[in-house]
Amino acid sequence: MAAALAAVVRTVMVLGLGLSVGEALSLDLYEETCPQVEAAVTAAVRQAMAKDSTVAAGLLRMHFHDCFVRGCDASVLLDSTGNVTAEKDGPPNVSLHAFYVVDNAKATLEAQCPGVVSCADILALAARDAVALSGGPSWVVPVGRRDGRVSLASETATLPGPRASFEQLKQAFHARGLSTKDLVVLSGGHTLGFAHCSSFQDRIFSSLEEGQGGIMGMDPSLSPSFAASLRRACPPNNTARAAGSGLDATSAAFDNTYYRMLQAGRGLLASDEALLTHPKTRAFVALYAASQEAFFRAFAKSMLRMGGLNGGDEVRANCRRVNNNKP
Incomplete structure (x- = not known):
């Protein structure tokens, strides 16, 4: 019964949902430029989950916390710098973990197709895989998100907390x-x-x-x-x-x-x-x-709706820091 249900749910397709996920997102953006993107992300998530049962929850929560601050732009992945405290170090995010999973997937993809796949897309795909590999549904993730260049711990105050009414x-x-x-x-x-x-x-x-x-x-x-x-x-x-x-x-x-x-x-x-x-x-x-x-x-x-929130403006070479080719 469970296997049959999972098989049914895994057939969910974006176009069949009647959703608007933003003009910049596409179902086949990486088909020619980086066709192995899904396999690389899934492999990184699967490998991490085999060693740590908390990874799935970590990736799902990370994606949620990213999208709820500045949209799904991977700003939650940026490290703090000397004069800027980043989102990941804001009070609601200090318990976030499994950043290394995104780093591992990004390293693989940079070796195969450098400068093509955004960190925001990797995080969206990783959250989907975390759910599916935990026995939940899967869905086709539209891609084309861009990575943000701003990450401020102060903006995490807008995240709904565990005591919210x-x-x-x-x-x-x-x-x-x-x-x-x-x-x-x-x-x-x-x-x-x-x-x-x-x-x-x-x-x-x-x-x-x-x-x-x-x-x-x-x-x-x-x-x-x-x-x-x-x-x-x-x-x-x-x-x-x-x-x-x-x-x-x-x-x-x-x-x-x-x-x-x-x-x-x-x-x-x-x-x-x-x-x-x-x-x-x-x-x-x-x-x-x-x-x-x-x-x-x-x-x-609902994950597709949330994942379609506006994002950033570049494809980072390293998910932990912005590119240095812009002021």
Whole structure:
């Protein structure tokens, strides 16, 4: 059943989705100039995932954080310089990882077709492969994004955080031309990955007096048994930097467990719980909890919409720094 579903979803094609992903993007841009681009990126992602189960979540989150600041222009990949703190060193991004996967793919492609494939395209392809190789859907990624030359940590403040309310989340998505449905669908990316205690500890240990916020100040929307397990993982005054919890019960597999856990009071982050505070988003949560196929199809479409956000103006030779041929 799972294999058949994956086969169905992997046939999703851009032209069949009726999407507008920007005039600069193409399905065959590299067909003659760098035909091995997809194989090179997939190989880099597959190799990394074989050694580190956290790579898939890292690449997906990286793509999201890139597109939500200045569009999908690989500005999140740029290193800080002596006088400029880059996006990757902004507070929401300090836990991003797996940059080396993009570096490895870029090195391979620069050796084969130098100056052709943008870092932004590599990141978009890598995020797609991370999802597909984790058991999720695949989709045809239009290419032709350009790499940006500006990366500012200060601009990461616009990224929606783990404590964002529904209104804050909706505003962040709508400001980028993404719908409330896209909000619910892309939040499903939390089926992959891990959150540190600091992202949710206020939900299990609050300053409220006992009785005002549930058991010992616990967020009353949480299942008591789930909260108890989180308390064991993140005790008060925890100092273990690696402590935390998977974002859902199958945090290395891309599936619809996230939505089913959310309905059961086992959503980890306050921003996850926020999806149940509005009738429209609650209905989408119910739909995707009931149908993994519906979620997979919607996820492919929403990733294409997000991936079509405006990008930069060059093809970097090195994803960590801008080219030196411009002022």
